[in-house]
Amino acid sequence: MVKKWMWALLGLVGIWCLWMGAVWAGGWAVLTLESWPENVVAGEPFTVRYALRQHGNHLISGVEGKVTAVHTETGERLQFAVTDAGDAGYYAATLLLPTAGEWGWHIESFGRFEMPPLQTGTAVPTAAATPMALLAKPMWFPWLLGLMGVVVMGTAVGLWRRQQTRFAPVAALLGVTLCLAGFVVTPVVGTGASETAVPPTAELGEILFVAKGCATCHQHDGVAYNGIRTYMGPNLTDHQVGAEFLRLWLRDPAQVRPQTLMPNLELSDREIEALIVFLSGDGETGVKETAVK
Numbered sequence: 001m002v003k004k005w006m007w008a009l010l011g012l013v014g015i016w017c018l019w020m021g022a023v024w025a026g027g028w029a030v031l032t033l034e035s036w037p038e039n040v041v042a043g044e045p046f047t048v049r050y051a052l053r054q055h056g057n058h059l060i061s062g063v064e065g066k067v068t069a070v071h072t073e074t075g076e077r078l079q080f081a082v083t084d085a086g087d088a089g090y091y092a093a094t095l096l097l098p099t100a101g102e103w104g105w106h107i108e109s110f111g112r113f114e115m116p117p118l119q120t121g122t123a124v125p126t127a128a129a130t131p132m133a134l135l136a137k138p139m140w141f142p143w144l145l146g147l148m149g150v151v152v153m154g155t156a157v158g159l160w161r162r163q164q165t166r167f168a169p170v171a172a173l174l175g176v177t178l179c180l181a182g183f184v185v186t187p188v189v190g191t192g193a194s195e196t197a198v199p200p201t202a203e204l205g206e207i208l209f210v211a212k213g214c215a216t217c218h219q220h221d222g223v224a225y226n227g228i229r230t231y232m233g234p235n236l237t238d239h240q241v242g243a244e245f246l247r248l249w250l251r252d253p254a255q256v257r258p259q260t261l262m263p264n265l266e267l268s269d270r271e272i273e274a275l276i277v278f279l280s281g282d283g284e285t286g287v288k289e290t291a292v293k
């Protein structure tokens with residue numbers, strides 16, 4: 001005689017099979033945000049682009065979509081239209097979040113994809129407006145110093161010819177100093193601007209784990225996610241494979257294992273580094289400090 005608990009177990013297995021069957025037959029997709037919107041400013045429009053991969057592998061086009069954002073505190077609710085973004089399988093929506101604070105948001109497009117909350121700030125005076133930034137950035141600054149130096153030296157010559165011998169040397173010295181200052185400032189200006197990108201953090205990695213669609217195929221206990229799950233890939237909660245391997249794997253899984261079912265999600269170097277920091281858990285990843293775009 002079959003015991004009761006056997007029936008219960010069979011029932012559970014049956015339900016699970018039905019559920020997985022529905023997931024696989026009804027079609028599911030991986031939604032991958034092209035880039036995570038950082039530094040969103042309240043009242044300023046920004047565009048999010050995403051790719052939809054049916055069954056995780058082929059890009060599907062012609063899917064309708066909309067984006068819904070809800071302010072966590074005020075409950076203010078907004079919807080935005082999604083349009084085809086040119087290439088087949090890629091979509092775009094332009095969002096404008098009028099209020100600063102936290103916004104929950106999701107994309108409905110071949111399923112419902114809950115995104116990690118967005119933090120919107122108020123418009124801050126841009127870096128260029130502060131005196132230090134003015135010093136550090138534009139190329140005209142050394143030129144201005146040089147020009148001032150030349151003018152002052154010209155004045156010195158003028159003074160000299162008018163027999164103003166007391167002031168002429170002072171002016172000449174000032175002119176030379178200004179010209180030299182121009183030289184000193186030039187290298188500072190040359191290196192200042194470009195290498196200021198925020199380094200990739202585990203926090204960003206955790207966000208990307210959802211925003212890129214990893215969570216659709218991989219369980220990770222450290223990630224809040226309540227969207228569709230396929231359990232296709234291994235649980236990554238404590239999957240330690242080393243930064244070097246992950247760097248290759250996340251760049252293009254099929255290059256590492258041609259038969260793999262994991263798609264190439266077209267991650268940038270910086271996104272890959274953030275995911276590595278996050279997946280390695282302790283930050284001790286040997287992540288290269290350079291070579292991050």
Ligand code: HEC
Binds near residue numbers: 212261
């Ligand atoms: C469409 C499903 C799918 C998506 C989306 C997906 N993966 Fe995978 N992933 C897999 C499968 C399947 C494997 C199993 C390995 C294989 O196929 O060889 C895997 C394996 C892995 C592994 C283990 C590799 C190894 O051999 O140790 C890591 C790490 C990983 N994925 C990370 C990610 C990250 C990070 C993302 C998001 C950027 C992601 N995956 C997105 C399906 C997916």
